[in-house]
Amino acid sequence: MPTAPPDTSAEVSVGTRIDPRQHTAPYAEALRSLASEDWLRLHVPAHQGSADHVPGLAEIVGEAGMGIDFPMLFSGIDQENWRMINHARITPIVAAQQLAAEAWGASRTWFITNGASGGNHIATTVVRGLGREFVLQRSVHSSVIDGVIHADLRPHFVHGRVDPGLRSSHGVTPAEVDFALTEHPDSAAVYLVSPSYFGAVADIAAIAEVAHSHNVPLIIDEAWGSHFGMHPDLPINAVRLGADLVVSSTHKGAGSLAQSAMVHLGHGPQAKRIEMLVDRVVQSYQSTSSSAILLSSIDEARRHLVTHPEAIVAALDTAEEIRDRVRSDSRFRDGTPDILGGHDAIAADPFKVVVDTRGAGITGSQAQYLLIRDHRIYCELATPSALVLLVGATSPVDVERFWTALQALPRSESEPERPIVLPGSCVKRLEISDAHFAEAATVPFAEAIGRISADSLAAYPPGVPNLLPGEVLSAEVVDFLRTTAAAPSGYVRGAQDSRMDTFRVVAEDSPPVTRASNTVAPA
Secondary structure (H helix, E strand, C coil), rough: CCCCCCCCCCCCHHCCCCCHHHCCHHHHHHHHHHHCCCCCCCCCCCCCCCCCHHHHHHHHHHHHHHHCCCCCCHHHHHHHEEEEEEEEEEECCCCCCCCHHHHHHCCCEEEECHEEEHHHHHHHHHHHHHHEEEEECCCHHHHHHHHHHHCEEEEEEEECCEEEECEEECCCHHHHHHHHHHHCCCCCCCCEECCCCCCEEHHHHHHHHHHHHCCEEEEEEEEEHHCCCCCCCCCHHHHHHHCCCCEHHHHHHHHCCCCEEEEEECHHHHHHHHHHHHHHHHHHCCCCCCCHHHHHHHHHHHHHHCCHHHHHHHHHHHHHHHHHHCCCCCCEEECCHHHHCCCCCCCCCCCCCEECCCCCCHHHHHHHHHHHHHHHCCCCCCCCCCCEECCCCCCCCCCCHHHHHHHHHCCCCCCCCCCCCCCCCCCCCHHHHHHHHHHHHEEHHHHHCCCCEEEEECCCCCCEEEEECCCEECHHHHHHHHHHHHHHCCCCCCCCCCCCEEEEEEECCCCCCCCCCCCCCCC
């Protein structure tokens, strides 16, 4: 059974007992204080804080942005601004990370500046420190697969629920995780995604109990749930529910700048066991020139989330108003019941609004294109069946503007074709890293069918790999990826050419590898 975390629950951020320290942003404040002084800067970055030195850059980030672009270890921030507490040196960045850990209920938090993708690289390297085999949700972000390649891991896949109607992948159940760990007792960890891109929240508490009963840590890619746990009307975040290591893409829901993220450490024996390893791995991946601007944005986003619950309420109200209008509309449909329709989901992220366009006389992809072209409204994701709106946790929406534009979308006299269907998983022939590093050949798409892929290819967004290195290319997946690439906003991550006319495959004379695993729990 997992050890319960201390009582650092949502009251740290939403109740009447907000810790006064949460009203501070120690790193951001130290940075602003530093920038207020009259410096002659003879150090990197080469613009040295002056808008006159690179005028075009000043137009992008502003003079103030250039002025606070100091090196991370600038003596005025972290070499001089520190204090000793319990024989530990507490610098502004350490203090900021401690406040974030308290806000999200973690035992420890690290700020990172290469996004949740970098967090996934860290987490997969941590797995390698525990062993080579582990249980991994198949519908993970492509950055996890990159990490599998880098660390030469041997994943045993557990397959999450797929909604063929909405074209979405969701989560897995505790029973499926238990089955996978029982089938593969040498697994060193469990690595899952929650919430899904569409907002489906898995039963993390129950899954943590399963993982801990098998004596392994639970790692959660919570990239889309960085705002969880910040208000009673939001799902509880994974680290409070027993997860041992959590990757949080702070910019996605919490409001920091793009490319800023956090890694949270949980509580209990498994989290304690990996703490030193996590710290070493974070240091090995983090740039020695981390952006002070990105780091301070995490500090400020945390302060705003914790101390302004009314901003969260305002954003929630607008998200719910859009959802209510969709529910009462004769043309569009609320996709929330579909998100909650499987045994894998116990909640849905209220900040993800799924507008089902089936029966609306327009595809989600067409709606997205027209909203951008004619109304300058950009939604997070479009599939042939749906539009997915992301409402920032403290960013209320102009509901009238969106609703007016949605209602203005043209309607076809006949229901349009919705050709893209998520393809099934391909057959595995080689281990992922073996295929990635094998000699590769480039072949026309028709000749690629039946060959072993050398690449990880993912329709983006959401960035879930549809094909992994070592898997045999099927006609279905080739057609899907080519159709995706041909769409107006289509993009396939990992493709060597944007039209997908060619594929990279393992050369015929590459040596075969016999190891294989593809866990499927009984229905």
